[in-house]
Amino acid sequence: MSRLPVILLVVMLSVLNVCRLHGQAIRVGAKHFTEGYLLSEMIALILEDEGFTVERKFNLGGTMVCFSALQHDEIDIYPEYTGTLSAEILKLNRQVPLDTLKSLLEKQQLGVSGPYGFENKYALVMSRVKATSLRIENISDLRAQSLRIGVSYEFLKRQDGWENLAATYGLEQNAFGMEHGLAYSALRADKMDVTDAYSTDGEINYYDLIVLDDDLQYFPDYRAVSLYRHSLPPAAIRAVNKLVGSISETEMQSLNSEVLFGKRSYGTVAASFLARKGLIRSKRKATEGTSAADVLSKVLTHLKLTLIALVLSVLVALPLSVFVYWNERLSATVLYTAGLLQTIPSIALLAVLIPITGIGVLPAIIALFLYGLLPILRSTVTGLRTIDPALKKVAEGLGMSAAQKLRYLELPLATPAILAGIRTAAVINIGTATLAAFIGAGGLGEYIVTGLALNNYELILTGAIPAALLAIFVELAFELVQRVLIPRYMDDRQ
The missing domain is CATH 3.40.190.10 (Periplasmic binding protein-like II)
Structure with a gap:
């Protein structure tokens, strides 16, 4: 007891x-x-x-x-x-x-x-054949050479990356940035001569590359x-x-x-x-895959990201377009601001959002929402402004108020342009949403990003082909919507 x-x-x-x-x-x-x-x-x-x-x-x-x-x-x-x-x-x-x-x-x-x-130290690598022919063994030996140097984007600006490395060694070459997973292919194709690498990269031995000796001991442990x-x-x-x-x-x-x-x-x-x-009791099943169910799941996630962002863009851009339509100066300011947002690289915008929103779906939707504003704003404002002035005068002669003109004349006539803007925003967002994988938002970009890292073109295509098909599907869906909403006499394709 x-x-x-x-x-x-x-x-x-x-x-x-x-x-x-x-x-x-x-x-x-x-x-x-x-x-x-x-x-x-x-x-x-x-x-x-x-x-x-x-x-x-x-x-x-x-x-x-x-x-x-x-x-x-x-x-x-x-x-x-x-x-x-x-x-x-x-x-x-x-x-x-x-x-x-x-x-x-x-x-x-x-x-x-x-x-x-x-x-796993950072290192600079190059073809053994080229290094031998130029008698290059150390990073210092690069000083006297005119070589094409391409490094990963992260290494380009890291504290322990290219800029400080070049200053330490007195290298005057201008390095260009590229995706790390593609660098080895570029070396093999003789599109560049030197790139950064990790000392445990499997490609080093496989492609018979030489690791240049860090003779000034620049890189830390x-x-x-x-x-x-x-x-x-x-x-x-x-x-x-x-x-x-x-x-x-x-x-x-x-x-x-x-x-x-x-x-x-x-x-x-x-x-x-x-x-x-002996670190786990039994070999576990691989977690990643490209089964039909997995692809479908990522397609649905991709579609969800795009759809939510597009709806938000429409809900904001359409009323805003109507509001600024009557004020040319305000309209120019809004369109200029939306245009500036469009010029921000998507991966940079996602990175800026992380400290505010964290990673995952939220920053991805915010970024896609911002990118969807310009096409809708510009198309709607343009559609409203290009309506025949004679028709507007007829409406005024009939005693219509500004609100009535907007409802019964201007918006119906601008519908083709409005739909074109929404359609463009949707297709742009489908493509941009692939980059959301970099911040853990999921979608078809996961295949593309993983494929780039693993130099696996099959995996890249597993994400790229459904994304392209999704864009085609959206185009066809908008084609159907346009045929339903726009009268035949307003459709110039009839």
């Missing part, structure tokens, strides 16, 4: 623990490159193996997108590198020990795990670690710490190669590695 309270206490704690584990999901983020997917998937699989519910928020654009998502409680954990923490996130102008990094991040309620066991919020349950922290000291540089490079050239998904590769190492 004396053991009964103890047994009840153990059962109670177990039940509470199960409820906690299977309650709110732990959100795992991933940067937009092969190794980022692999490491984040490992974290997710280990957590699931321990009974936690996991929500994957992969394809997040870059370092600052991931870190901002972590700060704003949009994700709970993601893999990071000590050099990036030091130079890019904490903006330190010197390399500091891991303990110092931990202390500095503690002030932001963030924790850092021990290193996974490998280092980039040891892989887990970066997480303090709100992460202690049991979850203990679980992901299984990765500490578990992956060598050779193993990481091999894993990257398996995904890139072995035609295996990152989920399968990650699960196989963890099972082989």
Whole structure:
């Protein structure tokens, strides 16, 4: 009998623990490159193996997108590198020990795990054949060469990136930015000579590239670690710490190669590695896929983003167009402002919105809403202003008020132009919505973004083809609406 309270206490704690584990999901983020997917998937699989519910928020654009998502409680954990923490996130102008990094991040309620066991340094790479012919071994050797240098967009402006690297080494070449996943293809096609790389990239050995020696020791250490919020349950922290000291540089490079050239998904590769190492109890099924159900789910998400943003654009732009129609100066100001919004690169607008709205659906809808304003505003104002003045005078002669003229004459006659503006906004939004994947909003852009990172053209087409078909479907739908709403005598195609 004396053991009964103890047994009840153990059962109670177990039940509470199960409820906690299977309650709110732990959100795992991933940067937009092969190794980022692999490491984040490992974290997710280990957590699931321990009974936690996991929500994957992969394809997040870059370092600052991931870190901002972590700060704003949009994700709970993601893999990071000590050099990036030091130079890019904490903006330190010197390399500091891991303990110092931990202390500095503690002030932001963030924790850092021990290193996974490998280092993934930034590096400059080039073709071995070209490097040998030009006798280039070190980054310093680039000074005397006139070479085409293309680097990833993030590396171009990072604190530890190209600008400071060029200043340190005295390099006068102007580097151009490009998507990291396409850089190796450009090297192979001889479209450029030098690019930035990660030292564990599988492409380095596969394409017989040479890593230029960092002879001035510019790059800091980039040891892989887990970066997480303090709100992460202690049991979850203990679980992901299984990765500490578990992956060598050779193993990481091999894993990257398996995904890139072995035609295996990152989920399968990650699960196989963890099972082989005994870090999970059994090999788990790959989480990512391109099944018909998965494609349909992403199509519906894509359509939802586009539709919500389009409806909001119509609800704002149509009344605003009518309001400014009577005031030419105000109309010019509104159209000019909407035009300026259209010139902001979509990925930049999404990045600006993250500190305000976080990641996910909301910033994507806001961005798409803003991009949808100009076509509707311009078409509506133009449609109203190009109505034959003689018809307006007839309406005035009949004693119509301004509101009556608008309702019975101007809006009906401007309907073709209004529909054309809405139609244009819809098609623009379908294309732009693919970039929403960079901030975890989902949709068909997930395939495209992942395909770019993995250099997988089949995956890119899996997202691009349905997006194109969706645009065609929307065009046909508006064609039908136009035929229903516009009388035959007003349709110049009849």
